[in-house]
Amino acid sequence: MKYNLLNLLYMKFGLHIMASEHGFLTHVLGNLRRGVELGGFPEDFYKVISRPKRVLQVSIPVKMDNGQIEVFEGYRVQHCDALGPFKGGIRFHPEVTLADDIALAMLMTLKNSLAGLPYGGAKGAVRVDPKKLSARELEELSRGYARAIAPLIGDVVDIPAPDVGTNAQIMAWMTDEYSKIKGHNTPGVFTSKPPELWGNPVREYATGLGVAVTTREMAKRLWGGIEGKTVAVQGMGNVGRWTAYWIGKLGGRVVAVSDINGVAYKKDGLDTSLIAENRSLSGPSLVEMFVSKNGAEHIKNPDAIFSIDVDVLIPAAIENVIRGDNVGLVKARLVVEGANGPTTPEAERELYKRGVVVVPDILANAGGVVMSYLEWVENLQWYFWDEEETRKRLEAIMVNNVAKVYNRWQKEKEWTMRDAAIVTALERIYKAMKTRGWI
Ligand SMILES: NC(=O)C1=CN([C@@H]2O[C@H](COP(=O)(O)OP(=O)(O)OC[C@H]3O[C@@H](n4cnc5c(N)ncnc54)[C@H](OP(=O)(O)O)[C@@H]3O)[C@@H](O)[C@H]2O)C=CC1
Ligand SMILES: O=C(O)CCC(=O)C(=O)O
DSSP states (O other), X not given: OOOOHHHHHHHHHOOOOOOOTTSHHHHHHHHHHHHHHHTTOOHHHHHHHTSOSEEEEEEEEEEOTTXXXXXXXXXXXXXXXXXXXXXXXXXXXXXXXXXXXXXXXXXXXXXXXXXTOSOOEEEEXXXXXXXXXXXXXXXXXXXXXXXXXXXXXXXXXXXXXEXXXXXXXXXXXXXXXXHHHHTSOOGGGSOSOOGGGTOOTTHHHHHHHHHHHHHHHHHHHHXXXXXXOEEEEEOOSHHHHHHHHHHHHHTOEEEEEEETTEEEEOTTOOOTHHHHXXXXXXXXXXXXXXXXXXXXXEESOGGGGGGSOOSEEEEOSOSSOBOTTTGGGOOOSEEEOOSSSOBOHHHHHHHHHTTOEEEOHHHHTTHHHHHHHHHHHHHHHTOOOOHHHHHHHHHHHHHHHHHHHHHHHHHOTTOOHHHHHHHHHHHHHHHHHHHHTOO
């Protein structure tokens, strides 16, 4: 083993900061490099955009219910603020690494630029399995993380939100903790808060609604409409379950949904309205619900979701799930990335060779951060739109976003949709950096 700084930090403190050669960060950097080359940007731009501006690593001690102290490892990566304050979610996951967090922050910079938001990109993470904590321990950890990153965030500095393993309640605790430090209420410092604490009810389902609207807009262009088109959704967390719900509302036929324990499959279509009627359920309990209440077949292998014969496959769980080794199973003609980074570059090349279109994460799942932006605008002004008004604004931004990327992609025959999205996003960032005199 080479005794470089990363290895030393790992051996001395157990810090999980390594990037694997085949990992998520390598894939994101590869896509970024390709975008810089296709867009004809100078190498100096790549030098700046391929590194995070600031990385904060924190240790969060929590007194566990058994009386012992456990110290959790966390990060906040601020990748780029050329377009405005840093913005991006916080992930609580047992296997997340600093390298993953950097990759996710880079995707936020691109996503926020593409959506026309006045934000740069950031992402936070804590290495923890939140399902193994009691409610008290989870609150302690959330407040501890907010205290640890407080010196570097703020409502016009860096505005976190939820990602995998976090939710509106956690944002409420963090906002409360930050407000206590400041000595006054600061609603705009975290977004996706509960409606009781300056949140907007649309945010809970915003990412899923955005993925569904993106799917409808793509289906219109490819097949004339979404009506009756069959869809499979991987992951029944925040993004997956609301994607399935809204696909159903918009006229698509969701025939399969999955979680880590398996797939619920029904050829004639699942009754996705049950998702809204059972808001307290998620993950495996939703899959079970479709089996027990909706007569769906239960397939025990969760990866069976990829091989189901559908028009649209929506991976909405985690990164690197469609890879070189399983891409051959995919039968769908359209893949819409609800998750961040679910398709590896190798798998994507293979899909395009077969004529399958992949709608990239930075376009398809932008509904969450677009809604976060609307909530933030409300918070800064202490003014609130109603649910319908907010939803209309969100939908209009998503429809416009899809048209922008699709039209660009149509003009460049050798490009993927991801190339078109990344180059469009980079153009805005490049102009801002150039005008500021950074490059
Ligand atoms: N929340 C948001 O607003 C946004 C999220 N995203 C991205 O969307 C993805 C999902 O995030 P989100 O829904 O918030 O996270 P959640 O934590 O709410 O849900 C993730 C779900 O995926 C499940 N899961 C994990 N691995 C697998 C697998 N191999 N097969 C099937 N299911 C699996 C998890 O199960 P279990 O909990 O049992 O492990 C969990 O139910 C992530 O990539 C995230 O970065 C993107 C934009 C915005
Ligand atoms: O709403 C936000 O600010 C962040 C959403 C997010 O983390 C993401 O889009 O991946």
